[in-house]
Amino acid sequence: MADKASPEKKSWADVEEEEEAKAKAAAEAAAAAASSSSTSESAVEAQVKQIESLSLAPPEDDAAGEEAPPLLDDSDDAQIQAVTSGGTVYESATTFEDLKLSPELLKGLHDEMGFSRPSKIQAITLPMILTPPYKDLVAQAHNGSGKTTCFVLGMLSRVDPNRRIPQAICICPTRELAQQNKAVLMRMGKFIGITCACAIPPAQKDYVPVSKMPPINDQIVIGTSGTLIKWITNKKVATREIKILVFDEADHMLAEDGFRSDSERMMRDIQRSAGGCQVLLFSATFNERVKDFVTKVIKDGNQIFVKKEDLTLEKVKQYKVQIPDEAAKIEVIRDKIFEFGQKVGQVIIFVRTKQSTKNVHNALTREDYVCSSIQGSLDQAEREKIIQEFKDGYTKVLISTDVLARGFDQAQVNLVINYDMPIKFGTRDEPDYEVYLHRIGRAGRFGRKGAVFNLLCGETDNVVMKKIENYFQHQVPEVRNWKNEEGFETALKDAGLL
DNA sequence: AAAAAAC
Structure with missing residues (x-):
């Protein structure tokens, strides 16, 4: 009966546009595949080589005796392979100072978070995230290797604290993750004077109908898809000034049996009303199916993937x-x-x-x-x-x-x-x-x-x-x-x- | 035969 044709509800995207986009995406994906296989094989190899050879010194300045988290082992992320698009060359960051972050943000990283140096995935992706023209990014890295810092820094460094309107959105698969990411962001951004809203359903005792909610004037919104969609459709979250859109656990957010339809809608709607914005996709896992889909969605972006055999943590x-x-x-x-x-x-x-x-x-x-x-x-x-x-x-x-x-x-x-x-x-x-x-x-x-x-x-x-x-x-x-x-x-x- | 998010 309702086996195959699961009729998607199109509440805020019109069907025509979707079909058009699909056709266009397919055409462009084909074109991209054709060109990428022929263009500058050696440039890509060089880039990969550069990234593979990058090694991070162990932290030497950590206070002795303190239980400081060890930096990521080289071996764990050694197999990361990055491909950059469109000839932009990125230099991996050895220190956070290399990234030209604001003094307030550096203070947050060092004093509040206690980070001394970027982990490997941070060293590779942060330049890609923070360098104009702010290309989209799909990044895979091991569990516990510090992906959250990558996209949190991306959001924090792109928003203007003086403007009281949402400028960055992060979408997560669970409420717990949304809250956790918000907590990390607030700590890291402690000194830059921004605020963040958590878009998850309230506890029963705090229930307020959306229509009675005041508009969100925080610079950053982190939440789960259902609530985010609700807030956006009810004009509680303005999307016209969104500069950066993050999908945490992106493979799940874009999986057919995950949150794909919600994610696609949000991406389309926000891109449209903001006139294009940077999209970041992070996860520890991207199976071949999702990877295929993701690389079609993110056409002109940088990509970082890890072979599945290299994903289990040695420790x-x-x-x-x-x-x-x-x-x-x-x-x-x-x-x-x-x-x-x-x-x-x-x-x-x-x-x-x-x-x-x-x-x-x-x-x-x-x-x-x-x-x-x-x-x-x-x-x-x-x-x-x-x-x-x-x-x-x-x-x-x-x-x-x-x-x-x-x-x-x-x-x-x-x-x-x-x-x-x-x-x-x-x-x-x-x-x-x-x-x-x-x-x-x-x-x-x-x-x-x-x-x-x-x-x-x-x-x-x-x-x-x-x-x-x-x-x-x-x-x-x-x-x-x-x-x-x-x-x-x-x-x-x-x-x-x- | 499910977990998650919402309704």
Whole structure:
């Protein structure tokens, strides 16, 4: 019936224009493909070479004894490949000072954030973002490598603090990520005198109809697609002066089974009313399908991609554990994970469904273990409370759906449990490789050590795990005998956590 | 047979 032809609702884009744009995009993509394969192969190679050879010195000026986050290991981002478009040559930045940022912004980076030097992805992309003619950018880089700083700096450096109108928009897949990005932006931009609105649905107690809302006069708006669209269509967010539009977790924002239609609409509408603006797409993952689509959407932009085999973080050790049944999963978490995991830092347990968060939570609290759980159906106030308690370190173990799979940044998380393996919707044993990568990326933020336990129960789980190993070309060692404490202890020691 | 975002 409604299988194939999912009739999109065109609330604020007219169909004609869309069809026209599609045809044009296809033509231009074909032309681009034809020309890019023939033009200056050597120039591209030279650019790639230059980027690959870039190496960052370890931080030497960090106060000794302080727990300063280590700079990204060269090895982690070594395989980044960049292609610049249209002959613009960019010089990678060795220091933040190279980027001609305002003194206020530099102060924010150094004094407030405690950053001494750009990470690799920052060194490569920041010149591309900040140099006129402000080309669009698609950038892929490892989890925890500092992508947020790239686009936050981009937004902060492009807005005029004296103008009280939105000039930059950032769109995220979850409310938590929008709030987190806003928090980072406010810290980094602490000294430049701008404000930022978070466009997410309010908690029930704060509900105000959109029509009664005052217009947003903050320079920057960060939010989730539904609310952003609502605010824009109701003229609460003016888009005519938007200079930069950011999609965080861009592969998901542009995936067919993700937020593609919303994202396309926003892109088109904002580009139109602002008379063109810079578009930045950032993510740790771009599967081939999305990559194809993205490179058609961003025609004349710079591109940075990483091979999938190079995406697993060396410092995050993955393990698999054979578990006989569901009850045993709880037992393992209770006896092994809690035992060792909590000594080691904070833990996130990923499950497949909202109901599972409750089930696992109940099973564990019955046993008097302190943990909390989160999923998208909780009231906004409750979601915020749970996140706050976890970020404050008050709770050590958090059970979550994939609402937190992407982007959630908590340095103390160094243990991730896949209670359920991530599966592509509609399949039984086809792994969701991107979700897997994002989940394990919750550990090992910014080069820290971490461990992941994949709890495998039954044949399909093993099939899924095997496919994941093949896809990333990475053998995942097995923790033998789930009843044996030694196995887990050794694993955590090998991961450098004990 | 789902998570997410909104309605």
